[in-house]
Amino acid sequence: MNEELEQARAKVEKEYKKVAESIAEVHVAFHDVKNANPEADIYGLLKTLEDTVHKARTGGVLGSGAKGHRKALEEYHELLNPAAE
Numbered sequence: 001m002n003e004e005l006e007q008a009r010a011k012v013e014k015e016y017k018k019v020a021e022s023i024a025e026v027h028v029a030f031h032d033v034k035n036a037n038p039e040a041d042i043y044g045l046l047k048t049l050e051d052t053v054h055k056a057r058t059g060g061v062l063g064s065g066a067k068g069h070r071k072a073l074e075e076y077h078e079l080l081n082p083a084a085e
Contacts, residue, residue: 008076015069022056022065029053 029049036045059065 005079011072012076015072
């Protein structure tokens with residue numbers, strides 16, 4: 001594997017790890033909704049879940065979230081298969 005391809009692969013793994021951490025936060029928010037009782041603020045819990053999923057997908061204000069992983073993966077695949085474009 002050439003150096004450029006290795007760097008692209010490392011970037012994919014780095015971005016994946018960031019997204020995986022965000023997914024853990026999504027699980028927590030989901031379980032809060034799932035475990036809610038009739039007296040819980042379901043609307044608020046769902047809003048928190050929605051915001052958490054959005055942050056995981058987009059990365060929020062400073063991050064890139066799953067978008068960053070998607071871009072890194074596309075760049076990696078372009079290096080793997082340059083003729084496929």
